[in-house]
Amino acid sequence: MRIVYLHACEIPSVYANGVHVMRMCDAFADAGHEITLYAGTGSTSADDIHAYYGNRNRFPVRIFGTPRIPVLGRWIRAWRIRRDVRRSGAVDLVYGRDLYALLASAGLAPLVYETHLLRPGRGQRLVERVLFRLPGLRRVVTVTHALAEDYRRTVPRLRRRGGPEVVAVSDCADLPPDTGPAATLPGRPDALKVGYVGHLYPGRGIDVVLALAGSLPDADFHLVGGTDEDLAHWRSRPRTPNVYFHGHQPPARLHPYYRAFDLVLAPYQQRVAVAGGMGDISRWISPMKLFEYMAHGKTIIASDLPVLREVLTDGVNCLLCPPDDLAAWTAAVKHLAGAPEERAALGATAERQLRSDYTWRARVDRVLPNLDSAPGLGSG
Known part of the structure; x- marks a missing residue:
């Protein structure tokens, strides 16, 4: 499949969300999918983003900054991403954690929304509710069963038949290389x-x-x-x-x-x-x-x-x-x-x-929906 991954935060950065997203994109590529990542402007310098994260695959990373315009900045960025995705050709799946870009991308392909917390802001929760009502939203992926339960409890749409499926799939890790050096640490050798x-x-x-x-x-x-x-x-x-x-x-x-x-x-x-x-x-x-x-x-x-x-x-x-x-x-x-x-x-x-x-490669298989039975997409 041709998949685009939408991420609102910076790449590269010192934060764990960047590691999570890059590991998922690497695993999508390992599974044979054509993956393109859309992310925000990096807050950490790196000459080679893929080398910084230790990726096995060199998939495209498209960087879109958010204009510094209150309220509208996120939407301007989201519609710029939609336009870029449309220009790049047909897409089989739009996956991501970027709430605004996902909503803007409705109608381009089936959607999968991954979330790691209940949205704290009233405006974000409103946008999320609109996203949940789109017929093209196939799945909501959470990282814990506790979060999945809280979403079902607070969002009636996610409890109804015909609504998007809620799937809890934890974070993961890649298997390390079989051999390699250990760090030389300061301190006492025998401690x-x-x-x-x-x-x-x-x-x-x-x-x-x-x-x-x-x-x-x-x-x-x-x-x-x-x-x-x-x-x-x-x-x-x-x-x-x-x-x-x-x-x-x-x-x-x-x-x-x-x-x-x-x-x-x-x-x-x-x-x-x-x-x-x-x-x-x-x-x-x-x-x-x-x-x-x-x-x-x-x-x-x-x-x-x-x-x-x-x-x-x-x-x-x-x-x-x-x-x-x-x-x-x-x-x-x-x-x-x-x-x-x-x-x-x-x-x-x-x-x-x-x-x-708990490998990233196994996680990819668990988060992807069955697109053969996809319902109609959202209006675009």
């Missing part, structure tokens, strides 16, 4: 290396990681990721000498860090902010880093949140701890530090589950 990969804004549990480092002086703690602003904030705070901030790394350069860690942390809190430190997505979060941890066979200690239990099982593929119970986190790290065989077993189970259920 337990505890890793965290991801952003540093509120709700990610960075204060838990720093407190753990204070209570476990025999281990070294390595945090990979974060914007310049967030790094400056955490580096300015008092911390023990066994904490190392490595800053943002291009996605293509993360494999050596994962290989170097003995165990990894996902200390999400009861409230989890989105990019920029705003909002709360703790009920619906599907962290890509969890799946990347699993792909590398890492031993995971994660917060015991209902949404994470959609993927994680305590004592099977991870250890789970109450989000803000420092004593429980400390005990979990101490236990695993002295139990290398258990660490290996937990990591091996996680990797097997990733290979079986």
Whole structure:
């Protein structure tokens, strides 16, 4: 199929949404589809976007900035994208997370809308409701069952027969290369290396990681990721000498860090902010880093949140701890530090589950609708 993927945010960027979109486009290409990505102007410099993300396929990336016009800017960009898609030739499917460009593209091809949270703004919710009423919208894809349930609960159209199908498909990860170097990390060569990969804004549990480092002086703690602003904030705070901030790394350069860690942390809190430190997505979060941890066979200690239990099982593929119970986190790290065989077993189970259920390539097959029975398209 010829597919266009519509993304409202920047490519390239330091944010996880860019990684998600690029991994999906790469997987669409792996599946034999002709994919073109439409995205916003990048907030991070990169001479080669595909090399920055570590893509296997060099699919076209079309960049459209949003004019700085209140309210109208998004619509102007959306209609420019529609015009460009029409000029490029016939399309079999329009897929994406860009609410405005998806609505503007009605009538060009069947639509699939992917969403990772309930839209917070009244204007966005109104646009979304219009999108849900289009006959050409085939599917609504969510990243967790909790989010799918909330959409069905709050949007009657999604509960009715004949409305778009709601499909919950979690985030995923690519299998890493079989061989490769481990990162040379600062710190003590013989110390337990505890890793965290991801952003540093509120709700990610960075204060838990720093407190753990204070209570476990025999281990070294390595945090990979974060914007310049967030790094400056955490580096300015008092911390023990066994904490190392490595800053943002291009996605293509993360494999050596994962290989170097003995165990990894996902200390999400009861409230989890989105990019920029705003909002709360703790009920619906599907962290890509969890799946990347699993792909590398890492031993995971994660917060015991209902949404994470959609993927994680305590004592099977991870250890789970109450989000803000420092004593429980400390005990979990101490236990695993002295139990290398258990660490290996937990990591091996996680990797097997990733290979079986949570690769991007498998996700592509699950999100694509059956177009053979497509109803009439929206008016264009």
